[in-house]
Amino acid sequence: MAHTNPTQPEILKAAERLGRRVTPDQAESLAAYLDQLVKWNRKMNLVGKADWREVFDSLVVDSLFLADFLGGMRLPDKPLTLDLGAGAGLPGIPLRTLWSNGDYWLVEVREKRALFMRSVLGRMKLPATHVFHGKAEDALDRLAEAGHHATADVILSRAFMPWEKLLDFTRSMLREGGVIIILANEPPPEETALPEGWELGDVAAYPAAGTQRYFWSLIKR
Structure with a gap:
């Protein structure tokens, strides 16, 4: 399929088709991100062989x-969010065009992907959205040195590591009452399967690429 640049009207239609409308300004921002993603993807293989329509519908x-899920949660007014293994900026960069609360850090150890995200953010000017290039376990120490929170309010993970290992890995990174949000292809575990000190919070299901996907939040107690 020939590569074409996404336009604002096409993004508006694509979002409506998926059942989630966006504003013209948000569509313009999403188009700018997808345009850069497709261009860089030809050289770096960020998301596999796909045009912007496939990326939009699947990612x-x-x-x-x-x-919408984050907007419905009880969070601090200005939460500190860590997006672990941010890769090509998915879900984080499109998310920030729609949900801009607090400080958002895209955490990525791979240099080329961090470079791509910084380049895109330089063009898009999203509020309080940053890239941390390095290991996830080092992120908060570096942020604390720069005057940020010592612990995160929200941690996002899509395939960063299995959720069971993630809970142990992030325990010291998350404040008491903070939440981990898992993007998954399966529903959450039973609450009895969670380790001590964790509680199942909000859960949502939504259609994507012909399948059912889920968000589930786990609260640190």
Whole structure:
């Protein structure tokens, strides 16, 4: 399929088709991100061989519904969010066009992907959205040195590591009462399966790429 640049009207239609409308300004921002993603993808293989429509329907769709999920949660007024293993900025960069609360850090250890995200953010000017290039376990120490929170309010993970390992890995990174949000292809575990000190919070299901996907939040107690 020939590569074409996404336009604002096409993004508006694509979002409506997926059941989640966006504003013209949001569509313009999403188009700018997808335009850069497709261009860089030809050289770096960020998301496999796909044009912007495939990326929108299979990947950006998560961001559209995640914005609503986060908007419905009880969070601090200005939460500190860590997006672990941010890769090409999915779901984080499209998410920030729709949900802009607090400080948002895209955490990525791979240099080329961090470079791509910084380049895109330089063009898009999204509020309080940053890239941390390095290991996830080092992120908060570096942020604390720069005057940010010592612990995160929200941690996002899509395939960063299995959720069971993620809970142990992030325990010291998350404040008491903070939440981990898992983007998954399966429903959450039973609450009895969670380790001590964790509680199942909000859960949502949504259609994506012909399948059912889920968000589930786990609260640190």
